[in-house]
Amino acid sequence: MEYDPQNPFARILRGELPSLRVYEDDFTVALMDIMPQADGHVLILTKEPVAEVFELSAEGAAACMRTARRVARAVKTALNPPGVMIVQLNGSAAGQTVPHVHFHVIPRHAGLDLxxxxxxxxxxxxxxxxxxxxxxxxSTDA
Structure with missing residues (x-):
């Protein structure tokens, strides 16, 4: 999948589209998914302009994982789901729809389909x- 600088996540990062941000650091932004697969679904975006994880720098990949882990803990604390799924897709064949590296943090409940x-x-x-x-x-998990 080729990177498109006009993809919605790049536009969010540039402040051209609104978002509900829950966390931001030098490398990542975490925001609520406006078309969630489950209540409390959060997206972790890299600030690097890359389409697939294979193109992400080692530092960027580590930052994404740190943020995903931190956000997953916060989702577990805030919403108390019995499980939390962390997903990352690469290429349209894998289900990727936005050509910008991102991770999904999705609360899971037994018996509830996505x-x-x-x-x-x-x-x-x-x-x-x-x-x-x-x-x-x-804010309580520094």
């Missing part, structure tokens, strides 16, 4: 509530 990927927009009031709860959990 919603279809990028199919239904979230209720923004509920999304803001989840974002605040996750940010609060992140």
């Amino acid at each position: 919603k279809l990927h990028a199919a239904v927009a979230a209720d923004m009031t509920q999304l803001r509530e989840f974002a605040e709860r996750i940010k609060a959990a992140l």
